[in-house]
Amino acid sequence: MNCNYCEFRCQMPNSLCKMYEEKDGQIVEKYPHKWCSYHPNATESIPIYHALPNCQMMEVGSFNCNANCAYCINARVATIPENGLFLFDFTPERLAEMTAKSGCAGIHFGVNEFVVSLPSVLAAAAAASRLGLLVGGSSNGFMTPEAAELIAAKFSYLNISLKSFSSEYYQKYTGLPSVEPILRNIKYFADKLHLEITTPVVQGLNDHELPAITEFLAGVNPNIAWHIFRLQPQYKMEGRVPPDINELTVLVEKARQKLPFTYFSNFIGSPLDNTICPVCGEILMERICRSSCGAVLLDNYLNADNRCARCGYQFPLADLNKGGQK
Amino acid sequence: MKAIIDVREWQATVDLKTGKPCLIDEKIAAPLRDLISRYPYPGDRNDEGADWVTAIAQETVKLYDPQFLYFNYNQPIFNGLYRPRQEEQRQRTIKKILADCQSFAEENNFALVLAGMGDTVPLKGYISEPHLKGLLMASAWSHYLGGLLQAEKGDLELLQKNQNVAAVIGKEELAAAYQMSENYYKLLPQYLLIAKEGYSFKGMFSHNQNMHYTECARTHLPVYSQIGYCGHIEGLNSLISTALDQGRKVLLVVVEGLGEADFTLPYQMLNNLRGQVPYNGYSLVYTLASGEKMENCPLPPLFDMTVQSELPRVFPLSMSVEKLPEKTIGCRSDLRTAAIGCRSMVTHTAINADLNIECYVRASNNMGVMLSLREEKLAGLK
Numbered sequence: 032m033n034c035n036y037c038e039f040r041c042q043m044p045n046s047l048c049k050m051y052e053e054k055d056g057q058i059v060e061k062y063p064h065k066w067c068s069y070h071p072n073a074t075e076s077i078p079i080y081h082a083l084p085n086c087q088m089m090e091v092g093s094f095n096c097n098a099n100c101a102y103c104i105n106a107r108v109a110t111i112p113e114n115g116l117f118l119f120d121f122t123p124e125r126l127a128e129m130t131a132k133s134g135c136a137g138i139h140f141g142v143n144e145f146v147v148s149l150p151s152v153l154a155a156a157a158a159a160s161r162l163g164l165l166v167g168g169s170s171n172g173f174m175t176p177e178a179a180e181l182i183a184a185k186f187s188y189l190n191i192s193l194k195s196f197s198s199e200y201y202q203k204y205t206g207l208p209s210v211e212p213i214l215r216n217i218k219y220f221a222d223k224l225h226l227e228i229t230t231p232v233v234q235g236l237n238d239h240e241l242p243a244i245t246e247f248l249a250g251v252n253p254n255i256a257w258h259i260f261r262l263q264p265q266y267k268m269e270g271r272v273p274p275d276i277n278e279l280t281v282l283v284e285k286a287r288q289k290l291p292f293t294y295f296s297n298f299i300g301s302p303l304d305n306t307i308c309p310v311c312g313e314i315l316m317e318r319i320c321r322s323s324c325g326a327v328l329l330d331n332y333l334n335a336d337n338r339c340a341r342c343g344y345q346f347p348l349a350d351l352n353k354g355g356q357k
Numbered sequence: 358m359k360a361i362i363d364v365r366e367w368q369a370t371v372d373l374k375t376g377k378p379c380l381i382d383e384k385i386a387a388p389l390r391d392l393i394s395r396y397p398y399p400g401d402r403n404d405e406g407a408d409w410v411t412a413i414a415q416e417t418v419k420l421y422d423p424q425f426l427y428f429n430y431n432q433p434i435f436n437g438l439y440r441p442r443q444e445e446q447r448q449r450t451i452k453k454i455l456a457d458c459q460s461f462a463e464e465n466n467f468a469l470v471l472a473g474m475g476d477t478v479p480l481k482g483y484i485s486e487p488h489l490k491g492l493l494m495a496s497a498w499s500h501y502l503g504g505l506l507q508a509e510k511g512d513l514e515l516l517q518k519n520q521n522v523a524a525v526i527g528k529e530e531l532a533a534a535y536q537m538s539e540n541y542y543k544l545l546p547q548y549l550l551i552a553k554e555g556y557s558f559k560g561m562f563s564h565n566q567n568m569h570y571t572e573c574a575r576t577h578l579p580v581y582s583q584i585g586y587c588g589h590i591e592g593l594n595s596l597i598s599t600a601l602d603q604g605r606k607v608l609l610v611v612v613e614g615l616g617e618a619d620f621t622l623p624y625q626m627l628n629n630l631r632g633q634v635p636y637n638g639y640s641l642v643y644t645l646a647s648g649e650k651m652e653n654c655p656l657p658p659l660f661d662m663t664v665q666s667e668l669p670r671v672f673p674l675s676m677s678v679e680k681l682p683e684k685t686i687g688c689r690s691d692l693r694t695a696a697i698g699c700r701s702m703v704t705h706t707a708i709n710a711d712l713n714i715e716c717y718v719r720a721s722n723n724m725g726v727m728l729s730l731r732e733e734k735l736a737g738l739k
């Protein structure tokens with residue numbers, strides 16, 4: 032029997048992520064409703080910039096991952112051989128209730144790849160919806176179309192990490208065999224929910240791909256928020272020099288000609304983390320990037336109907352509270 | 358207060374209050390930019406972090422000749438917290454830190470006051486109390502502290518019955534006993550919880566790493582002082598102020614994870630309690646720097662970060678303070694002051710010296726170095 036949550040479609044009992052098994056003719060989680068951490072986090076820190084500004088989401092993670100990125104900042108959670116971490120055991124209802132009590136607008140599934148705990152995630156998402164809470168997540172985007180459909184039915188937003196435009200890079204540095212399913216899912220989700228993209232740049236390895244990714248994303252949605260991260264190499268890449276900011280700035284400025292909402296962050300004080308009006312150049316939303324713990328919104332200059340106060344440009348801020356899904 | 362941030366091969370200048378880009382007089386900024394570009398932070402897991410403090414301090418003395426200087430070392434606490442303790446290495450580090458501080462003070466004519474924040478102990482277990490209906494929060498800094506928010510019926514009984522919980526202290530109880538600012542009150546959790554020795558809270562905001570050792574509530578802390586002793590941690594500030602008033606230069610050092618057992622300098626044990634709550638982390642550093650009692654600290658010992666979005670959007674790089682403290686020795690207008698620390702934001706937020714140099718580490722990720730400065734005081738930079 033195969034697991035059909037991600038494109039590895041593992042044949043049991045060989046669950047690559049070590050999170051699923053076959054029981055009574057069904058694929059089930061080995062560790063249902065187990066979470067490694069939970070805490071309120073600002074949307075800007077996720078990052079989600081074009082929805083819910085200055086809003087707190089309860090960020091929740093499970094453990095393990097279907098990928099094995101050489102630079103993973105959360106390797107201590109994403110590469111646990113077995114159940115070797117302290118884990119919280121929360122029913123979907125309790126997780127939703129705690130989220131509501133904390134004053135957060137909803138649950139954000141992040142930290143590790145949430146698809147490796149998808150049934151628990153979907154159950155918590157359903158409980159959250161019953162309490163009127165939003166649901167979103169960060170993902171490497173390697174899920175199957177079947178899983179993508181389940182996610183799209185429950186989530187209001189996603190941030191997908193498009194780590195490269197080449198399958199060779201994916202194979203060599205992330206353990207995922209192909210970029211194609213990720214590109215397919217980006218196109219799919221762009222139609223279904225609010226979608227933002229993150230690309231961590233490892234200089235010398237994937238910076239040359241930024242023009243191709245620009246073209247691809249422009250074809251998906253020219254107003255998409257694209258977060259280019261100056262990768263702070265960790266884990267197997269520890270010791271590697273982080274990308275040169277001045278050189279990457281040139282590439283980001285170039286990308287902005289096609290994708291005006293391209294951001295450059297993951298280093299403190301980035302000057303390219305503000306939302307700029309593509310018509311008149313006015314700052315629409317001003318942030319400070321605090322590096323790996325994400326950005327903080329300093330000022331939102333949009334007027335009441337999300338227009339540029341200077342030229343009237345209608346900024347495409349997603350209103351997830353009004354229905355969420357597209 | 359303005360800051361220069363160095364993320365290796367690139368620097369930004371920001372106004373700490375607004376978080377927005379700003380300009381700094383290049384005459385002042387140039388030597389400071391050069392200084393932090395030459396001393397990237399080696400990281401918390403690396404003993405070279407201790408050398409970083411002393412090396413950057415030597416340069417600071419040459420540049421600014423401070424009369425009051427503060428150092429913070431955190432290497433002893435991290436050895437064992439999230440990875441198995443390497444005792445031999447830990448002993449070497451502590452020995453080196455103490456020797457470095459002594460020789461630095463001697464060579465530069467500072468009177469030395471050095472406080473250990475208390476040794477860590479092997480973790481006996483976590484307190485997660487899964488049947489609570491309220492929200493249990495933990496601290497990524499003082500692992501023996503917990504907080505309970507939105508408590509419901511039965512929650513207090515559960516915690517009081519828990520054999521690993523030493524104290525459950527109500528916010529209202531603290532507010533009735535002490536005068537506190539509105540922001541402090543707002544950030545206090547509904548109940549402040551203290552774990553018994555060897556136990557650590559696991560809840561909202563807990564670090565997602567397993568612990569090997571943990572800090573514990575210390576009623577007394579070891580202190581070495583060349584300017585005399587007093588019975589309580591709260592009194593040290595006045596001794597430091599008097600020494601400074603008498604024209605002496607003072608180096609105040611806080612070493613995290615250093616307890617009585619490894620304190621090789623002559624020391625006295627000073628009372629470390631405010632009521633039932635021990636000074637630790639930010640509150641300890643602030644009290645040493647200001648002489649203020651715990652409830653007058655800009656932040657409670659454990660603060661409720663669920664109220665973050667309700668706070669004024671100021672000082673985005675300075676924890677959750679509304680403003681930088683004004684009563685510290687670091688702010689004295691009649692002195693040249695500097696602070697150098699491995700405990701990121703605590704350095705400038707608790708000391709608020711003319712010149713603060715701190716590592717920029719968030720969630721164990723080493724992101725660079727931040728130098729904050731009081732521009733008007735630094736005009737005389739050499």
Ligand code: SF4
Pocket residue numbers: 034035036037038039040041045046047048049050051097146147
């Ligand atoms: S989620 Fe992916 S990696 Fe995990 S068992 Fe299923 S197919 Fe395999």
Ligand code: SF4
Pocket residue numbers: 096097098099100102103104105106109142143144171205
């Ligand atoms: S997909 Fe994310 S969590 Fe998984 S290994 Fe890669 S960086 Fe880590």
